[in-house]
Amino acid sequence: MTESSPWHDRAWALRPSGEAFIAGDFRPALSGQTFDKLSPLDGRALAQVASCQAEDVELAVNEARAAFDQARWSGLRPVQRKRILKKFADLILRHKEELALLETLDMGKPISESLRADVPGTARCIEWYAEAIDKVYGEVAPTGPGSLATITREPVGVVGAIVPWNFPLLMAAWKIGPILAAGNSLVLKPSEKSPLGALRLAQLAIEAGIPAGVFNVVPGFGPTAGRALALSMQVDAVAFTGSTLTGKSVMRDAADSNMKRVGLECGGKSANIIMADCPDLDAAATASAGAIFYNQGEMCSAGSRLLVHRSLKGALLERLQVLSRQYQPADPLDPATRLGALVDAAQLARVEQYVASGLEQGAMLRCGGERVREESGGYFFPPTIFDDVQPGMRIAQEEIFGPVLSVIEFETAEEAIQIANGTDYGLAAAVWSRDISLAHRTAKALRAGTVYVNCYDADDITVPFGGFKQSGMGRDKSLHAFDKYTELKTTWLELL
Numbered sequence: 326m327t328e329s330s331p332w333h334d335r336a337w338a339l340r341p342s343g344e345a346f347i348a349g350d351f352r353p354a355l356s357g358q359t360f361d362k363l364s365p366l367d368g369r370a371l372a373q374v375a376s377c378q379a380e381d382v383e384l385a386v387n388e389a390r391a392a393f394d395q396a397r398w399s400g401l402r403p404v405q406r407k408r409i410l411k412k413f414a415d416l417i418l419r420h421k422e423e424l425a426l427l428e429t430l431d432m433g434k435p436i437s438e439s440l441r442a443d444v445p446g447t448a449r450c451i452e453w454y455a456e457a458i459d460k461v462y463g464e465v466a467p468t469g470p471g472s473l474a475t476i477t478r479e480p481v482g483v484v485g486a487i488v489p490w491n492f493p494l495l496m497a498a499w500k501i502g503p504i505l506a507a508g509n510s511l512v513l514k515p516s517e518k519s520p521l522g523a524l525r526l527a528q529l530a531i532e533a534g535i536p537a538g539v540f541n542v543v544p545g546f547g548p549t550a551g552r553a554l555a556l557s558m559q560v561d562a563v564a565f566t567g568s569t570l571t572g573k574s575v576m577r578d579a580a581d582s583n584m585k586r587v588g589l590e591c592g593g594k595s596a597n598i599i600m601a602d603c604p605d606l607d608a609a610a611t612a613s614a615g616a617i618f619y620n621q622g623e624m625c626s627a628g629s630r631l632l633v634h635r636s637l638k639g640a641l642l643e644r645l646q647v648l649s650r651q652y653q654p655a656d657p658l659d660p661a662t663r664l665g666a667l668v669d670a671a672q673l674a675r676v677e678q679y680v681a682s683g684l685e686q687g688a689m690l691r692c693g694g695e696r697v698r699e700e701s702g703g704y705f706f707p708p709t710i711f712d713d714v715q716p717g718m719r720i721a722q723e724e725i726f727g728p729v730l731s732v733i734e735f736e737t738a739e740e741a742i743q744i745a746n747g748t749d750y751g752l753a754a755a756v757w758s759r760d761i762s763l764a765h766r767t768a769k770a771l772r773a774g775t776v777y778v779n780c781y782d783a784d785d786i787t788v789p790f791g792g793f794k795q796s797g798m799g800r801d802k803s804l805h806a807f808d809k810y811t812e813l814k815t816t817w818l819e820l821l
């Protein structure tokens with residue numbers, strides 16, 4: 326694939342808007358400030374993006390507030406909202422290639438993944454919540470004769486959503502779907518590292534018929550635009566996905582302002598446990614490689630700690646080293662590429678710093694460990710495997726967010742569970758065993774929001790996703806997501 330391949334030609338012909346999207350229209354930041362969105366593929370400037378400040382966020386929130394207070398969206402019949410959101414999902418699919426390109430250029434993932442997973446997943450999420458709109462019922466409480474008490478769900482009002490860059494479209498969709506399906510207005514703050522897809526989504530939402538002011542996007546930096554949302558007195562709930570450190574700041578800001586409701590989807594350091602009776606070592610190796618190398622390892626649920634029984638370690642490592650060759654970083658716009666670019670120079674530096682720390686602390690580097698394709702101007706890092714990792718090492722405790730695997734060996738299942746639970750995080754975990762009792766006992770003992778048995782990263786919109794411990798609170802996906810975006814109202818009627 327050369328620089329003049331069709332995907333390259335299309336990519337560089339794109340002229341994505343970087344302006345804020347408020348009240349149904351693109352507009353520059355009030356201050357006129359912009360920043361350059363650079364491509365992780367080769368460092369070239371893709372767009373000038375509005376650097377929204379507190380005043381822009383206030384404007385967007387006021388528009389969202391007005392739309393909500395006037396019931397422009399929540400006042401529509403459920404079937405109307407369903408039709409509009411379904412049309413929105415259709416439009417996403419109709420613009421699949423354009424959105425996939427934006428996704429790849431925004432954050433560096435392979436175009437084949439953007440096309441296969443991210444864009445269809447985004448559309449499916451919106452469609453699923455659209456379908457749910459007229460299927461969620463209220464309750465009647467058993468209060469006894471003489472009274473009737475109904476329990477209904479009402480939209481919480483204006484929701485601020487703050488999202489990261491690792492799955493820009495999908496993480497946004499996990500918020501947009503249930504927030505809009507529940508009848509709320511939304512102000513979305515995409516990551517400054519990947520703002521382009523969200524802006525295009527908002528434009529498509531208007532085309533689908535979502536009323537102006539209901540879905541606004543304020544690109545900008547965390548400490549300015551993000552904080553302004555978390556601190557706003559007019560925002561009723563903030564839905565955050567990002568690092569644990571930022572999640573704590575969002576929580577403090579919510580408390581220091583109007584005690585808005587907070588949902589947090591934060592980091593992870595997930596353990597993938599291969600028991601001595603693993604039913605299929607080839608399948609476990611393939612899933613373990615995907616668990617850490619997919620999406621360049623920039624995955625909250627990455628299986629970044631591979632806990633393997635001493636008797637299987639050699640055989641598993643051998644397989645993993647072979648598999649890692651299939652994930653050699655290459656041009657993200659080549660459809661054959663499986664591992665793309667890290668999102669930016671800062672993320673590359675972070676990964677390099679953790680590799681250095683692993684070496685300093687005595688872990689053994691089996692493969693990878695050094696930047697590649699530097700001449701491209703992009704940020705490429707190969708699959709990296711550390712062996713002989715001790716559970717207390719930084720590379721076994723802290724989220725690296727890159728294609729770096731820490732292999733830890735264990736002797737007993739109890740030891741594996743103890744190591745698995747021995748971090749601040751609790752997002753996901755996996756156990757491989759042919760013994761259903763052992764697998765189930767282990768799954769119960771693991772303190773994680775999702776536990777995979779004999780698989781990794783199996784996924785569907787129908788199941789909730791979120792973390793125990795410092796991986797967050799609340800859940801995205803499934804009907805449980807409505808808990809974050811609705812208020813329960815009790816209406817008590819005395820039957821006089």
Ligand code: NAD
Nearest residue numbers: 488489490515516547551552567568571590591592593625
């Ligand atoms: P980040 O915390 O740096 O930024 C996330 C978002 O918060 C961005 O939009 C950013 O601009 C904004 N932000 C930064 N500082 C802020 C502040 N003080 N107030 C308000 N907003 C602020 O995270 P990131 O680097 O963009 O994303 C990677 C992290 O996201 C990883 O820790 C990963 O595990 C996590 N993540 C979690 C999930 C999940 O579902 N649990 C999913 C994807 C990513």
